[in-house]
Amino acid sequence: MKKEAYNLRRGIDDAQRLREIVSVLFEAGFERQLQDINLCRLVPLPRRLVCGLRAAQAGPAVSVEVRFRKACEQLGPTFVKFGQMLALRPDVVGEDAAAEFAKLQERAAPVPYADVLAALEEQLGGGVKTFFRSVSPRPIASASMAQVHRAVTHDGKHIVLKVQRPGIRAEVTRDLHLLALLARLLERALPAARNYQPVDIVRTFSEWTLRELDFTVEAGHVERFRADFAEEPRMHVPAVHWDYTRPGLLALDEVSGIRLGQLKRLRSTKVNRKETAAFVMEAFLHQFFVTGFFHGDPHPGNLLVAPGGGIVLYDFGIMGYLPSALRYELVSAFQAYLRRDMEAFVKHVLDMSTLAPEADVVGFSAEVRKHVDAVVYRPSSHKGLPHAYYKIIVSGGRHGVRFPTDLVLFAKALLTIETVLQKLDPKINLDASMAPLFDQLTMARLDPRSWLPETREEALEFVRKLPLIPERTSALLKRMEEGNFSVRLDLDELKVLMEEFDRENDLRILAIVAAAILVASALVLASPGVLPWGSVFGKMGLLAAAVMLLGVFLQARHKPA
Structure with missing residues (x-):
């Protein structure tokens, strides 16, 4: 019963959020697109009337890119991230749109310190004082999905803590579901939208965002990067403190320097x-x-x-x-x-x-x-x-x-x-x-030595598959015996094969006839006491057989297009 109540509440929340998204997009001037996907009805009538009056009194037209950027800013963290991701895909949205979406900033009002402490305790599974000597109440950075605080460990190390905003995962997950819904509706209703691959773009964005919400993934990136530059003293990459790192918490060495x-x-x-x-x-x-x-x-x-x-x-x-x-x-x-x-x-x-x-x-x-x-x-x-x-x-x-x-x-x-x-x-x-x-x-x-790893892998793959050959061959033969074996041929290919078969059959018959005439003519000419006219027929037969065999030879060499 509790689960049903939860699902109902979640469904109501999703519907309300969808109405909010549609209303913001409507006010941003995307009325025609919303009509095409049959979502305009979600916008309350008074709001539609107000938007109509504003449009009638509007000044110079604002570009689609600017209107979409402002809508993303109004809709919150998920849509800000979505716009930023589109800024990385100028091949899809175009260079002008990518430049406009790159203006989206993730700055957000800081989360109250009490909420930060609560989030830390939830991630760490214990009191903050158990893990740190101190955590600065003042954030050094505040973004839409996380904020960063300085901290000092009990052994005196100065580190920074990237703390995920409370409730952000649920909020983002909900918005991702709704974005996927809008993408499917667009692709289904607007053939022109398919050129932009909205479903694939939202799918990629969802995977990227959910990975980004798991801070252990970013920690893995840091470790791999450190390993790649382990022999380079001029490259400084902050170390990960795994004792404190969790899906919603990333702990790194504090770094300093002058920005380039x-x-x-x-x-x-x-x-x-x-x-x-x-x-x-x-x-x-x-x-x-x-x-x-x-x-x-x-x-x-x-x-x-x-x-x-x-x-x-x-x-x-x-x-x-x-x-x-x-x-x-x-x-x-x-x-x-x-x-x-x-x-x-x-x-x-x-x-x-x-x-x-x-x-x-x-x-x-x-x-x-x-x-x-x-x-x-x-x-x-x-x-x-x-x-x-x-x-x-x-x-x-x-x-x-x-x-x-x-x-x-x-x-x-x-x-x-x-x-x-x-x-x-x-x-x-x-x-x-x-x-x-x-x-x-x-x-x-x-260098041939560079081929060895690939060659070794291919050889190992062959050795791994070698024991499967008898079993699969036996299964194939069994299917053939049972009449369950079928070969798929394209109809055009089958037609070509049949024509080639008929041609070769005709040539075969012609060659047999020519050979028979050749043998008969030779026997006639070789027979003692042959009549004069028989000699003429024998020579004509030889000539005809030679012409026929030459034709067979030339036809056999010629392959039809």
Whole structure:
């Protein structure tokens, strides 16, 4: 009974939240889209009338992108996150929309300290004083889903605690269900919306957001990143304190430094900005092309210059991964770009994509060349390969050329890093700096020793499947004996096979007849005392047989299209 009451209450809450979402979107000017999916009736009549009056008195039109951004801000954390995710998919929403959605900020009013303590106790399973000497009541950062407080452990370590806002998981989960509902309705009612893949986008967003709500996932990202740079003393990554880390609580070393975006402060220090830029470039190229595991949001606010030198990197909520096959394809594509081999470059770019049924490959290829020419023949613009590649990825959506999400994230991160580097060292040339690394990676790939792990895995896979062969062969033979074996053929393929069979049968008969005439003619000519006319018939038979056999030979060599 309690469960039924809970489900009923949850259903009522969901319905009320759906009405709120629809009303906000209606007021933002998305009335036509809501009518198409039959949801306008959820907006109270007085509200519809007021919106109609406002529309009649409205001034200059506001763009769709601005209206959607403001609606997301009004609808709260889940929709702010959704807009931010769309900002990372310019290939889907377009470059202008992505730039507008990037303005969405996660700042939120701080949660009262008493609620923070309650959340800490719930996550830790005990009193805060049991685990920490002190927890600062003043947050150092406050966002829509979590806020950060300084703390000191009983052994004197200074750490930071990222505490999930109370009730945020239930709120986000509810909104994700409703977003999925809206996406399904859009895709069903509006054929044009299918080009934007709303269902797939919301599914990806839901998976990403639910992972982000589990802070142990972010902690795992930090640990993996630390392992990738364990031999690099210039890279500082805060350590995870697993004793205190939970799904709703992340405990990290406190880090300090000057943000890379604070150029005035950097100029007042002894930091060598040229050397710093060179290391940042080296570190991110290592992530992109060597390990494949990369920081997906490397804006200047997430990069600090450490007091003793080196770089501090934090905020590992958005991470990307490029598998080895994709990295090799990227290296090959970028090498083709650097040697100005546009045919090879376009081929490699397309090999990294999937094509929609209506894909315009010719139009996309032309746009690739346009974006490359825009940076190659305008050296004064300080734009290089990252800018061109980002533009290419963005243009793919317009032509039905779709790229993996992590590849889009990579393009965005690479462009961001190029911008950061140029602010630190305006003379840095990322294109020229990448070439030696690509050559090194290509030579390493050609080394037979690099094939051993893959070869070993394939051999082990074969050995694992070898014992299954007799069993599966026996099962196949049994099905054939029982008459349960069937072969599927395409009707067109079957028609071609039948025509070929008939042709070969005709040739076979013709060859037999020709051979018979040949033998008979030879016997006639070889017989003693043959009449003169018999000799003529024998020679004519030989000639006819030769012509027929020549025809059989030529027909056999000719394959029908």
